[in-house]
Amino acid sequence: MALTAAYKEEEIFEALKDMGKEVSQYCLGVLNNGMDLELMNVTNIILIPKILNPTSMENFRPISLCNVIYKVIAKMSAFMSERLISDNILLAYEILHTFSQKRNGRKGLMALKMDMSKAYDRVE
Incomplete structure (x- = not known):
């Protein structure tokens, strides 16, 4: 009977808690040490x-x-309180620069999805 029992919310939280240290270490490795994100950057x-x-x-x-x-x-x-929304202008410039480099024969891929409405309700 236990094999067919419905899952409980507590079981999900327990599984997430068990993975927390590994997830935290990986995220900090990417954000602080420039660890390669290629394996995690897969989207279906x-x-x-x-x-x-x-x-x-x-x-x-x-x-x-x-x-x-x-x-x-x-x-x-992406959503750090000390950043200005105008920083996105610099990001857009870098993206356009990357696209123009690609036209000149440089290899590489890039995808970007932005939703500024979720960033902050204030503009400085």
Whole structure:
């Protein structure tokens, strides 16, 4: 009977707590020591139907499924209270610079998803 019992919220928290030290060490390694994030930066993109019987691509909504550790690192590095929203201008410039370098034959990939409404409610 125990094998078919429903899971409980406490069991989820216990599993997360057991992983906490490893997750913390990995995140700190990436943020403080420049450890490679490539293995965690893997995202699966799936298509969710918007209607019951989709017939074309317009009837689907793409959803990205990111690794949880990657999300933790992204949130910690992106939304820090001492940063100004104008810092995003510098980020945008760097992105455009990277794209122009790619046109000149440089190799590399980049993806960026930004939602400024979640950053802060104030602008300095």
